[in-house]
Amino acid sequence: xxxxxxxxxxxxxxxxxxxxxxxxxxxxxxxxxxxxxxxxxxxxxxxxxxxxxxxxxxxxxxxxxxxxxxxxxxxxxxxxxxxxxxxxxxxxxxxxxxxxxxxxxxxxxxxxxxxxxxxxxxxxxxxxxxxxxxxxxxxxxxxxxxxxxxxxxxxxxxxxxxxxxxxxxxxxxxxxxxxxxxxxxxxxxxxxxxxxxxxxxxxxxxxxxxxxxxxxxxxxxxxxxxxxxxxxxxxxxxxxxxxxxxxxxxxxxxxxxxxxxxxxxxxxxxxxxxxxxxxxxxxxxxxxxxxxxxxxxxxxxxxxxxxxxxxxxxxxxxxxxxxxxxxxxxxxxxxxxxxxxxxxxxxxxxxxxxxxxxxxxxxxxxxxxxxxxxxxxxxxxxxxxxxxxxxxxxxxxxxxxxxxxxxxxxxxxxxxxxxxxxxxxxxxxxxxxxxxxxxxxxxxxxxxxxxxxxxxxxxxxxxxxxxxxxxxxxxxxxxxxxxxxxxxxxxxxxxxxxxxxxxxxxxxxxxxxxxxxxxxxxxxxxxxxxxxxxxxxxxxxxxxxxxxxxxxxxxxxxxxxxxxxxxxxxxxxxxxxxxxxxxxxxxxxxxxxxxxxxxxxxxxxxxxxxxxxxxxxxxxxxxxxxxxxxxxxxxxxxxxxxxxxxxxxxxxxxxxxxxxxxxxxxxxxxxxxxxxxxxxxxxxxxxxxxxxxxxxxxxxxxxxxxxx
Numbered sequence: 167x168x169x170x171x172x173x174x175x176x177x178x179x180x181x182x183x184x185x186x187x188x189x190x191x192x193x194x195x196x197x198x199x200x201x202x203x204x205x206x207x208x209x210x211x212x213x214x215x216x217x218x219x220x221x222x223x224x225x226x227x228x229x230x231x232x233x234x235x236x237x238x239x240x241x242x243x244x245x246x247x248x249x250x251x252x253x254x255x256x257x258x259x260x261x262x263x264x265x266x267x268x269x270x271x272x273x274x275x276x277x278x279x280x281x282x283x284x285x286x287x288x289x290x291x292x293x294x295x296x297x298x299x300x301x302x303x304x305x306x307x308x309x310x311x312x313x314x315x316x317x318x319x320x321x322x323x324x325x326x327x328x329x330x331x332x333x334x335x336x337x338x339x340x341x342x343x344x345x346x347x348x349x350x351x352x353x354x355x356x357x358x359x360x361x362x363x364x365x366x367x368x369x370x371x372x373x374x375x376x377x378x379x380x381x382x383x384x385x386x387x388x389x390x391x392x393x394x395x396x397x398x399x400x401x402x403x404x405x406x407x408x409x410x411x412x413x414x415x416x417x418x419x420x421x422x423x424x425x426x427x428x429x430x431x432x433x434x435x436x437x438x439x440x441x442x443x444x445x446x447x448x449x450x451x452x453x454x455x456x457x458x459x460x461x462x463x464x465x466x467x468x469x470x471x472x473x474x475x476x477x478x479x480x481x482x483x484x485x486x487x488x489x490x491x492x493x494x495x496x497x498x499x500x501x502x503x504x505x506x507x508x509x510x511x512x513x514x515x516x517x518x519x520x521x522x523x524x525x526x527x528x529x530x531x532x533x534x535x536x537x538x539x540x541x542x543x544x545x546x547x548x549x550x551x552x553x554x555x556x557x558x559x560x561x562x563x564x565x566x567x568x569x570x571x572x573x574x575x576x577x578x579x580x581x582x583x584x585x586x587x588x589x590x591x592x593x594x595x596x597x598x599x600x601x602x603x604x605x606x607x608x609x610x611x612x613x614x615x616x617x618x619x620x621x622x623x624x625x626x627x628x629x630x631x632x633x634x635x636x637x638x639x640x641x642x643x644x645x646x647x648x649x650x651x652x653x654x655x656x657x658x659x660x661x662x663x664x665x666x667x668x669x670x671x672x673x674x675x676x677x678x679x680x681x682x683x684x685x686x687x688x689x690x691x692x693x694x695x696x697x698x699x700x701x702x703x704x705x706x707x708x709x710x711x712x713x714x715x716x717x718x719x720x721x722x723x724x725x726x727x728x729x730x731x732x733x734x735x736x737x738x739x740x741x742x743x744x745x746x747x748x749x750x751x752x753x754x755x756x757x758x759x760x761x762x763x764x765x766x767x768x769x770x771x772x773x774x775x776x777x778x779x780x781x782x783x784x785x786x787x788x789x790x791x792x793x794x795x796x797x798x799x800x801x802x803x804x805x806x807x808x809x810x811x812x813x814x815x816x817x818x819x820x821x822x823x824x825x826x827x828x829x830x831x832x833x834x835x836x837x838x839x840x841x842x843x844x845x846x847x848x849x850x851x852x853x854x855x856x857x858x859x860x861x862x863x864x865x866x867x868x869x870x871x872x873x874x
Contacts, residue, residue: 176245178256178273182280182449183438185273187214187258189242195260197306201438202280202449204382210307211351212406213237215260215269215286218300218414222265228353230399231302231408236262240269252277252456266292266425271304280445281437281453283389284409287430290423298421299414303431308384308405311377313337316405318398319385319443319777320358321370321698326686328667329370329698331777333443336375340400355399359416362621363641364668365391371671372450372702375405376443383439385446387702389457389672390432392641393417393634409434412634418624419634432638432673444814447701448770454704455767457672459652463659463679467706467734467763468546469498469756470661470680472615474505475738476687476713482507483528487536493741495543497749498756501613501659502540503548508533517583520560522551522601524609537609546659548613549605553598554644555584555620562597570594572626572640574633581620588626589643590636598647606655616678618664641673648677661709667695670702680709680734689713689726690854693800696729697778697787700771705789706763708733714752716743721855723748724828725800727755728856731827732787732798733766735759751830758827758858765791774811774845784809788861795861796826799834801849808835808848817843819863827858 175198176187186199194213217236218224225235240260248255256273268289275282284304290296308316316336321329339356358369365371371394374385386409388394393412398405411432412419421429437453439445458464471494478486482504494502509519511527524533540547556562556571563585570591571578578585587594605611625637652658662669662678666685675681681703684695696710712730714723730736741752769789774797778785783805788797795813823836823845834857837846849855 176242176256176258178247178254180254180275180277182278183275183282185256185282191241194238195240195242195258198309200306200384200436201382202440204440207310208403210309211403212305212307212401213240214258214271214305215240216300216302216305216408217267217269217288217298219265219267220297220299226351230353230355230357230397231300231305231410232355232399232401232406233351236265236267239264261291265296266290267296276453276456279452279456280439280449281435283433283435283453283457285431285433287428288423289428290425293425295425296423298423298429300410300419301429301431303388303409303411303434304436305408306406307401307403308375308407309403311380311382311404313340313400313405314342315377315379317376317378318356318373319376320373321701323366323368323370323667325665325668326684326691327780328366328670328684328695329702330780331698331701333376333777336398336405340398346402351401352399355397357395357397359393359395361393361417362623363392363618363637364621364664365394366670366702367621367668370702371396374443374446375407376446381440381442381445383442383446385437385443385450386434387450387672388432388434389676390641391644391669391671391673392637393419394432412638414634417634418632419638420632421635422631435672444772451700451704451770454672457676458704459677461652461659461679462657464706464767467766468500469735469737469759470501470503470548470613470709471497471499471737472503472505473738474550475711476715477738477740478505478507480506484530484536488539489742490740491536491539491543493749494737495545497737497741497753498760499545499737501546501548503550503613503615504536505550505615506617508549517557518559519552519584520556520562522605533609537611541610546612547610548615548659549611550615550617551601551605552617552619553601554587554589554618556587558583558585566593566597567591569628572622572636573628574626579622579626581622584620586620586622588628588640589647590629590639595643595647602651603654606658612657613659613661615661615663618669621668645673645677648674652677675703675707680707682736683708683710683733686711689722689729690802692726692729693785693802693856694778694780694782696733697773697785699733700787705733705769705771706766709736710734711736711738712755713738714741714744714748715739716745716748719853720748720751720831721853723751724755724831725854725856727752728798728800728827728858731755731759731762731858732789732796751828754830755827761826762789762796765789765794765796769796772813772815774813775809786811788813790815793863795863797845797859797861798856799847799859800854800856802854808846811845811847812843813845813861814843816840816861816863821845822862823859825857826860
């Protein structure tokens with residue numbers, strides 16, 4: 167790269183993204199504009215890089231990552247632009263003369279996409295060691311929008327209750343304390359953090375700001391499979407955003423940089439829009455598609471049948487599996503994944519896992535008999551695996567050296583009767599490589615569901631400057647291991663799971679092909695999770711369970727099928743015990759899903775009822791792709807007979823609306839109003855029910871005959 171001459175600003179971007187960085191010699195380097203093309207805002211004073219170090223701290227006492235002592239002194243020393251395929255790249259160089267710390271901020275943006283990925287690399291060019299306590303990946307002011315006009319969009323999450331999104335006035339979190347009257351910036355902030363390795367176990371690393379008046383919006387994500395922090399706060403000129411990986415105050419993270427040494431932050435991405443939250447979601451959706459690793463699964467999007475949820479529940483045997491395999495194949499499944507228990511010889515396996523060898527008692531003639539039946543139907547065989555853990559009673563606990571496990575004070579960390587491998591250690595990596603290569607090579611497995619059911623906490627202090635630093639290095643080693651697995655087995659499909667969606671981040675999802683959205687077993691409680699998923703995960707990666715059962719009514723079967731159909735259809739249920747009529751209803755859903763999946767990789771999600779509430783009686787998700795919109799609607803207990811759905815992208819157009827699924831059940835009434843861009847639907851009967859509609863812009867209303 168050739169550095170440009172220094173100037174008072176750096177302008178960069180492409181037609182879908184515009185970035186202006188102020189680089190004046192007498193002020194901190196700061197983002198002035200990050201938009202899709204909006205006029206430049208007034209100068210912002212929030213430093214682009216915030217660097218908290220021991221011995222310097224903050225320039226002014228506060229609880230936030232804004233105006234750190236080093237951050238306000240960093241000055242621009244140059245910048246450069248380059249291209250890497252479709253990616254535009256900008257490198258901004260900064261330096262603090264007092265400490266000798268230099269920073270490189272790298273922006274990457276895919277051509278035509280209103281979003282960018284950002285990392286910061288800090289190098290000690292001074293003469294003395296420096297102890298880092300926190301480094302922002304990105305920090306910027308949301309200049310030009312009064313705080314009183316801003317909404318904060320964020321989500322809480324937990325096991326069985328993932329992705330609970332809310333949209334709130336930012337002022338509800340940041341009281342107006344009269345900063346201009348005091349002539350000073352604030353000291354408070356609204357900070358959201360995640361610790362340990364369940365990166366989405368309590369809160370989501372995706373959030374955003376929306377100007378209610380202008381529609382200007384930012385939506386960000388922190389792309390890390392470990393601890394993170396995002397915060398918003400108020401300065402005199404408006405709100406600011408700071409995005410970070412692990413920090414000392416939150417995660418016991420410290421990194422000592424000797425002269426000449428460097429540290430690079432975790433990646434973060436920011437999508438921008440002038441069209442409100444929906445526009446920012448559309449931009450971040452396209453950005454995620456640019457981030458994810460190429461893989462055959464991305465085009466095929468096969469239907470996966472998994473034997474666990476509300477079906478075998480971790481108790482597979484040859485006798486139970488063979489009829490399920492036949493029934494799944496008849497329904498149209500293309501992958502059959504045998505979930506937990508396939509390695510269990512009849513003991514309590516939770517604390518003895520780690521060897522990952524097929525059970526002899528469960529499969530008297532060998533697991534190969536079941537895998538051959540799967541392949542005989544043309545399906546890809548898959549297995550559940552929890553690679554990062556070793557049960558405390560597992561033979562591997564003694565075979566592997568102590569240094570191959572996360573530890574504190576020389577003691578192996580144990581959580582829920584499992585030890586946690588430290589993937590910095592070659593013995594841990596060699597063990598996992600042997601397992602994966604054996605399952606794919608000897609058994610011919612083409613799909614692995616990688617689960618993760620414990621969280622080891624702060625990290626490991628073995629061979630690390632701090633427990634948080636040890637965990638960060640382990641997190642990065644985990645990503646490198648996944649990359650090497652896919653390099654060796656480019657056709658192997660990897661599902662990301664962690665007690666459902668406790669680790670639903672784009673460090674992992676940039677590598678793995680699909681994401682389990684929940685472990686929720688109640689079909690009535692699952693829809694809000696599935697509806698919210700595309701805010702965090704690409705539709706083509708979001709695998710929501712559909713688990714129809716023989717004891718369900720036809721409406722209940724259709725209800726749970728609809729839950730899985732506007733994403734990756736993830737099928738389960740005792741299909742082998744169903745009546746012909748019930749199986750036909752399932753088969754119809756799989757067949758119509760095949761029509762939907764053809765547009766999943768280009769579709770953009772919208773929410774006709776706004777962000778879903780976990781207890782909302784009506785729920786809706788739409789995927790728009792050109793002139794076609796696929797619309798899912800669920801009516802839950804307590805709902806009114808009808809609901810009005812807002813579809814502003816179809817305003818002023820005639821729309822043909824028909825029920826795609828289920829067509830065998832009573833039709834719902836539909837009334838389209840082009841002027842208000844609203845579709846009013848009403849369901850007959852009182853039973854909870856769901857429908858998938860296909861809306862075609864410019865077409866006349868159709869009324870298809872029922873199937874069957």
